[in-house]
Amino acid sequence: MNVVVVGSGIAGLTAALHASAAGLRTALVTKDALGGGCTALAQGGIAGVYGPDDSPALHAADTMTAGAGLSDAAAVGVLVQDGSTRIAELIARGVAVERDATGMLLLGREAAHSHARIVHAGGDATGAAISRALLERVREADIEVIEHALLVDLLTDGVAVHGIRMLRRDDPVDLHADAVILATGGAGQLYAHTTNPAGATGDGIAAALRAGAAVTDLEFVQFHPTVLAGGDAFLISEAVRGEGAALIDADGRRFVFDAHPDGELAPRDVVARVVARQAALQGSPVRLDATGIGAARLAGRFPTIDRVTHERGFDWGREPIPVTPAAHYLMGGVVTDLDGRTSLPGLFAAGEVARTGVHGANRLASNSLLEAAVFGARAADAVGRRRPPSVAQPVSSAAAAPPPLNDPQRSSSERGETKRAPRGAQRRVETSRPALQHLMWDRVGLLRTPDGLAEALDTIRSFRAASSAPTTRAEHEDANLLLVAEATASAALARTESVGAHHIDRHPALIGA
Structure with missing residues (x-):
């Protein structure tokens, strides 16, 4: 049995490793070079290791609260129960998480978490550390890697998915498989201001829509409250506020407490809206004041942010820095069950492309890497339990009936018609x-x-x-x-x-x- 995994962030890499370990012939297709996407850019940590007085139940409660009552309790239960196992697996695969002098894991706290339960690696470079370690394991495994290949469409027989159509050097290539795991990330490039890389163009969600897979909750887009104002978007991790940094207005007042008793550690949607409103009222960006943490601590705890802020001309250890919201994470996506199955047989999804039900209307900080690891593993394990069809089915790119989110007036290209005019005749x-x-x-x-x-x-x-x-x-x-x-x-x-x-x-x- 063979499986194609599309995407090389934490969800895709985890899924590919689990699929290969299960004895499946595994191909990993990635849009750019291996390891691209959002994972390597993630400054925040990964939630789920429980310290004194903490528990999976408390983590679940915080997740449900952040999700504004729309999180799926069963999915959240899977997340918090599997979380420690997946973090231990990441450590075993070479992720050097931060520890204290006694060897105990250092646990940080971020917004809307009731306890310190966030594990970091490399200070503010957890995603990069995870990506490096998993990439090394993928290169050691029996996994075929196909780089610089854009997902164009899912290959279906009108009922089930049997592979993908990809674009390599502007030429379409079909890759057949018994199962496909989408791990293509989100769609941050929908917005003029985003923390997402240029490749986050919603390719997996679009392909799923065209194929007729159920997609929902796309209205729930999370905007990160603190992105350095001016120049290319650069995220200032929520962990900075967890360490004590304050959001202040033009008069130096901590204005977020006007909207929520938790102030800077309120859920992200609350903080982002308050920041946007305050900036509009005063006609200039609000500022993040981290001077109380101290320059030495900031440089040691947040080396990447410290370097970039200084490169941008800010001495954030001695003066507040201007920040603004930006599109950051999509809570909705391709609907899956607890094992990553979508509404189309043969199609699975994990990571930001998927709507697992964990995040509801708003993602809890540092749950994204955890969700991707947990459900990437579960999707691959579920594929490993499938039996290949006894009779080969004809494969085409024809799409099934559109899901509710699709416009009923669909174009011929969306209906899966592959007849094309000569390239020079295409209208732009x-x-x-x-x-x-x-x-x-x-x-x-x-x-x-x-x-x-x-x-x-x-x-x-x-x-x-x-x-x-x-x-x-x-x-x-x-x-x-x-x-x-x-x-x-x-x-x-x-x-x-x-x-x-x-x-x-x-x-x-x-x-x-």
Whole structure:
């Protein structure tokens, strides 16, 4: 039996290692070079190791609270019960987590956690440490690695998934498999301001939508409250606030307590909205004051942030730094069960591309790496328990019936029709990616109104109507962003009440500030 894993972040690498260990012929397909994506950029740690007076039940309670009541209790239960095992596995695979002088794991605290339960590696470079260790294990394993291959579509027989179509050097190539595990990450490039890398264009979600897989909760987009203002987006880890840094307005006042009793350690959606409103009111970015932590401690605990802030001209150990929110994480995605199965036989998903039910309306800090490890392993283990079909089925890229999020007026390319005109005859998309990103930021971003969402949806549909069948990588990415943008705006417009990261704004004059 063979399996294709698409994506080389923590979810994909974990899934590939588990699949290979189960004796499956495993191919790992990655969009860029091996190890790209969001995992290596993750500054925060991984939650789930329990210290004195802590427990899986308390971690579950914090996760449910952050999810605004929309998290799935069974999925959260799996997360917290499997968490310690997965962290121990990461350590065994070579992730050098931080320990005290006695060898005990150092546990940090982040926003909305009731206890210190976050494990870090390399100070503020946990994701990079995890990525390096897992990449070494993948290179040692019997895993075929296919780099620089963009997922174009899922190959289906109208019922089940039997492989993928990928783009290599602008040429489509089919790769057949008994099962496919999507681990392609999120869609941060929907927005003008994001912490996500350039490759986060929603490719897995778009392919799932075209194939007819169930997708939901796309309206729940998490915006990180503290990204260094000015220049390319650079995240200032929530762990900095966990160490005692404060958010202050132009007068030096800690304004977040006006909105939540936990102040800077309130859930991310609360802090991000308050930061956006305050910046709009004062006409300038708010500031993060970490001077009380001390320059030496900041340099030792957050070496990456310390280096970048100094490169940007800020001495954050002695002066507050300007910060602003940015799109960070997608809670919704391809619907899965507790073992990563989607609504399409043969298709599994894990990591940010998946909607496992863990995060509900708002992700708890440092649960993303944990969720990816837990459900990446479970998906691969579930594939290993499957039996291959006794009779080979014909394979095509024809899509099944569209899920509820799909526009009923689907284009021929979305219906899976593969007939193409000569490349030179293709009409180019009559919009630009920046135009879509700014539209999403202004109308489907941190602060939303019904009128703004309706306007965005109409505009996105007009963009898609003007689009032609994609051929190049950039064109496929743009098509994916447009499809996911339409589904996101539709979902946001359909949810009329504010909950978690989805906020219907009552002060529309502040939108876009």
